[in-house]
Amino acid sequence: MLNGNESKAKTPAFGAETAPREPVGVMxxxxxxxxxAPEPQLLIDPYADCIEDANLAARGxxxxxxxxxxxxxxxxxxxxxxxxLVVFTQAVLAQGRAWADDLRCRDGRGRxxxxxxxxxxxxxxxxxxxxxxxxxADQHERRQAAxxxxxxxxxxxxxxQRVEKLFEDFEQENQLILQAAGEGIYGVNAEGETTFVxxxxxxILGYRADELVGTNMHQLLHHTHLDGxxxxxxxxxxxxxxxDGAVHKVDDDVFWRKDGTPCPVAYTSTPIREHGQLVGAVVxxxxxxxxxxxxxxxxxxxxxxxxxxxxxELENAxxxxxxxxxxxxxxIVGRSRALAxxxxxxxxxxxxxxxxxxxxESGTGKELIARAIHQSSDRSGRPLIRVNGAAVPRELFxxxxxxxxxxxxxxxxxxxxxxxxxxxxxxLFLDEVGEIPLALQSKLLRVLQEGQFERxxxxxxxxxxxxxxxxxxxxxxxxxxxxxxxxxxxFRLNVFPIVSVSLRDRPEDIPLLxxxxxxxxxxxxxxxxLRLSQADVQRLLAYSWPGNVRELQNVxxxxxxISPRGQLRLELPVADPVHSHGMHAExxxxxxxxxxxxxxxxxxxxxxxxxxxxxxxxxxxGGAAELLGVKPTTLASRIKRWGIARPS
Numbered sequence: 001m002l003n004g005n006e007s008k009a010k011t012p013a014f015g016a017e018t019a020p021r022e023p024v025g026v027m028x029x030x031x032x033x034x035x036x037a038p039e040p041q042l043l044i045d046p047y048a049d050c051i052e053d054a055n056l057a058a059r060g061x062x063x064x065x066x067x068x069x070x071x072x073x074x075x076x077x078x079x080x081x082x083x084x085l086v087v088f089t090q091a092v093l094a095q096g097r098a099w100a101d102d103l104r105c106r107d108g109r110g111r112x113x114x115x116x117x118x119x120x121x122x123x124x125x126x127x128x129x130x131x132x133x134x135x136x137a138d139q140h141e142r143r144q145a146a147x148x149x150x151x152x153x154x155x156x157x158x159x160x161q162r163v164e165k166l167f168e169d170f171e172q173e174n175q176l177i178l179q180a181a182g183e184g185i186y187g188v189n190a191e192g193e194t195t196f197v198x199x200x201x202x203x204i205l206g207y208r209a210d211e212l213v214g215t216n217m218h219q220l221l222h223h224t225h226l227d228g229x230x231x232x233x234x235x236x237x238x239x240x241x242x243x244d245g246a247v248h249k250v251d252d253d254v255f256w257r258k259d260g261t262p263c264p265v266a267y268t269s270t271p272i273r274e275h276g277q278l279v280g281a282v283v284x285x286x287x288x289x290x291x292x293x294x295x296x297x298x299x300x301x302x303x304x305x306x307x308x309x310x311x312x313e314l315e316n317a318x319x320x321x322x323x324x325x326x327x328x329x330x331x332i333v334g335r336s337r338a339l340a341x342x343x344x345x346x347x348x349x350x351x352x353x354x355x356x357x358x359x360x361e362s363g364t365g366k367e368l369i370a371r372a373i374h375q376s377s378d379r380s381g382r383p384l385i386r387v388n389g390a391a392v393p394r395e396l397f398x399x400x401x402x403x404x405x406x407x408x409x410x411x412x413x414x415x416x417x418x419x420x421x422x423x424x425x426x427x428l429f430l431d432e433v434g435e436i437p438l439a440l441q442s443k444l445l446r447v448l449q450e451g452q453f454e455r456x457x458x459x460x461x462x463x464x465x466x467x468x469x470x471x472x473x474x475x476x477x478x479x480x481x482x483x484x485x486x487x488x489x490x491f492r493l494n495v496f497p498i499v500s501v502s503l504r505d506r507p508e509d510i511p512l513l514x515x516x517x518x519x520x521x522x523x524x525x526x527x528x529x530l531r532l533s534q535a536d537v538q539r540l541l542a543y544s545w546p547g548n549v550r551e552l553q554n555v556x557x558x559x560x561x562i563s564p565r566g567q568l569r570l571e572l573p574v575a576d577p578v579h580s581h582g583m584h585a586e587x588x589x590x591x592x593x594x595x596x597x598x599x600x601x602x603x604x605x606x607x608x609x610x611x612x613x614x615x616x617x618x619x620x621x622g623g624a625a626e627l628l629g630v631k632p633t634t635l636a637s638r639i640k641r642w643g644i645a646r647p648s
Contacts, residue, residue: 042069042132043122046089049073052129061136063108080104080112092119092130105134116140142234145243184265184287187272189280190242192216192233204287206258217283221255226262241269241281255285264292310417332365332372333516334509338501342369349496350376355448357433357493358471360500362643363550366471367431369500373469374427382426387419389435390646391636393619397440399456402447408457418455420447424464432640433493434474434485441486448492468493471500473643503545503552511537513549517556518568527560530568543572550641604642607635616646 034041040058044051054062054069062069062077078085081104091098097120105115114137122129184201186194194217197209205212205221212220218233225231233239237248248269254262267285271278332343349356350373358366367386374384392400399408403418419428430436436444447453448468452461470493479485503510514532522528545551555572563569610624617623618632618639625632639646 040134042074042134044074044130044132045127046074046093046130047127049075051077058134061107061134062105063111068108078103078105078115080106088117088119089130092121093128096121101137113138184285185282186212186217187280187282188217188238188242190278192218192239195280201285204257204263204285205255211258222253224256226254238267238269238281238283241271242278245271245273245278247271252288264288310415332368333513334506335512336501336506336508338506339509342498342501343372345496345498346372346376349373349498351378352496353467355467355493355495356469356498357476357496358469358498358500359476360471360473361502361548362473362640363548364500364502365549366473366500367429369498370427370429370469370471374429374467377427377467379426379467383423384427384429385419385423386429386431388636388640389430389432390618390640391432391633392435393632394437395620397437398443401440401444402453402455402462404456405458408455412457415455420453420464420466421462423466425466427467427469430468430470432472433470434472434476434479435646438484438486441489445486445489445492448489474645503548507541510540510545510552513552514540514556517553518560521557521560524557525560527563529566530560530563532568536568536570539570539572547642600642603638604644607638607642607644611639611644611646618646 034043034053035055037055038057040061041055042051042058043053050071050073051069052071054064054066059066059069064072075082075085081102084100084103088098088100088103098118100115100117103115103117104112106112116135116137117132119130119132122131184204185198186201187196189195194212194215197207197212201212202209218231218236218239222236222238223231237250240246241248249267251266253265253267255265257263264287265285266288267283269281269283272280272282332339346369356370356373358369360366370386371384374380387400389397399412399416399418401418401420403416403421404412406412406414443453447464447466451464451466453464454461476485476490476494480487480490503513511532514537518530518532522530540552540555547554555570559568559570562571606628607624610627611618614622614624614627618625618636620626620632623632625635628635638644
């Protein structure tokens with residue numbers, strides 16, 4: 001619309017001083033004619049951008065009261081197409097009259113519709129005004145269609161008889177085709193009424209031909225979408241064929257059978273002309289139920305394939321992680337009586353599905369026992385999935401165990417299976433089970449008892465068949481007494497307990513283990529020329545091995561690295577590294593030197609102090625890893641390797 005300054009610059013065609021005054025009765029009649037005019041009309045000031053008056057039809061169309069429309073901005077009413085409104089207004093002011101068929105209008109109910117606008121310029125004593133007629137384009141088209149139908153009806157009975165004869169001739173001429181066709185075929189006239197139906201259509205729809213002929217096929221068969229929403233006849237492609245004269249093909253729609261069940265169909269609606277005029281359409285349709293079922297089965301198969309692909313990808317990633325990780329060895333080495341008892345227990349429990357709880361100090365080979373149980377069980381064909389409770393951030397425990405759905409939390413970009421799903425049919429090894437948060441222990445108990453859980457953010461219950469082997473270096477009975485571990489979960493895990501014996505309690509195994517580790521390290525570092533002497537064995541037997549088998553392995557690997565050709569150089573601390581005599585009570589180093597054992601003791605004490613300051617928190621802001629300036633995964637590995645108990 002134009003601005004207010006332009007209205008001051010304009011000069012009306014005639015002023016109030018020279019225009020003759022209308023009689024009062026005439027003015028009232030004109031006001032009444034404007035108010036009750038059948039077309040919606042608005043009197044607008046183009047320079048002030050406001051509506052000065054609106055008749056009854058305009059208020060009904062636009063959904064505004066008279067008070068609401070008075071002084072309403074025209075640009076607000078036609079805000080969906082301001083550029084078009086400006087061009088249209090300029091054309092009316094310049095030419096005195098103009099039309100627009102594509103303006104977008106927003107009514108008082110929030111509905112946006114396409115408007116046909118026709119306006120004339122009226123010059124008044126107060127400046128130019130526009131008398132604007134607004135019509136809903138959809139209503140206009142429906143009126144035109146109704147008018148065409150009325151005109152068709154007014155042609156008389158003879159026209160009807162002629163059209164009916166046309167369809168009768170069509171049916172007779174194509175009787176053999178209609179009878180033999182395996183697809184459903186029916187005809188409709190310009191009113192949408194059925195003119196003929198072939199036997200295949202009767203069979204597909206469940207109606208007899210005499211029940212369909214003469215009825216409105218859309219109202220009978222095509223009235224509702226599959227989701228239950230209304231299907232307007234104005235949107236029907238079948239009817240569109242005899243309105244626009246085009247062939248309409250639809251590959252996926254639904255007709256409704258006589259028994260009320262939906263019938264998936266694909267159809268083609270072809271217009272019929274006589275002397276160039278559209279008089280109806282022929283519809284050929286087929287039941288695509290089998291195709292839809294096949295598509296659904298294919299979709300389900302693809303979905304299952306995608307899930308299997310994701311699971312295999314996760315399993316592969318997990319196995320690669322396991323392969324690249326550090327494993328002590330792949331078989332149990334030793335011949336001590338304590339180890340023989342452990343092997344006997346493994347052989348007893350492996351064929352069963354019983355839950356096993358392995359206890360013992362860090363570095364004694366608890367994971368090796370778990371692997372031996374799995375490899376000796378009927379589940380050996382499926383993977384052994386390991387999850388370390390000490391290495392998982394507390395806020396990610398549930399997702400790590402049970403998985404999550406896409407969008408469950410920030411960073412959940414796709415569905416992800418948890419460790420329980422990966423272990424389905426196999427074995428799940430819960431290392432450091434004492435580190436599992438108390439809030440998650442009830443969900444873990446449910447999986448152990450029922451084999452069911454839900455992914456984080458999901459509502460679908462997942463059923464799994466998983467054998468659980470747990471391990472801990474903590475005193476779980478004490479944790480239960482202190483309220484840090486659920487008693488029912490403890491008893492559920494402790495069905496078959498196995499104690500992983502420390503290395504100092506089976507010294508007769510030290511020579512065999514040392515030889516085994518030396519051989520492995522020699523192959524890894526290409527040093528097959530190194531051998532253990534009797535003196536080396538005696539030194540190994542004299543040491544207390546607080547780090548157990550893991551420490552023995554590290555000592556042998558370090559010896560291979562630092563030894564010259566042909567001579568093994570074995571470095572062993574002379575005392576327990578935790579209570580090294582090379583340090584004062586305050587931790588000071590004698591003679592200004594620090595041995596490897598003393599350095600490790602110092603590092604261990606530093607980690608203990610950091611955990612005490614952070615209340616056992618390793619990951620995230622304010623955690624021990626951030627305090628010490630190391631990666632959280634590195635710190636978690638050191639905590640486990642050195643057997644450090646995290647404060648609760």
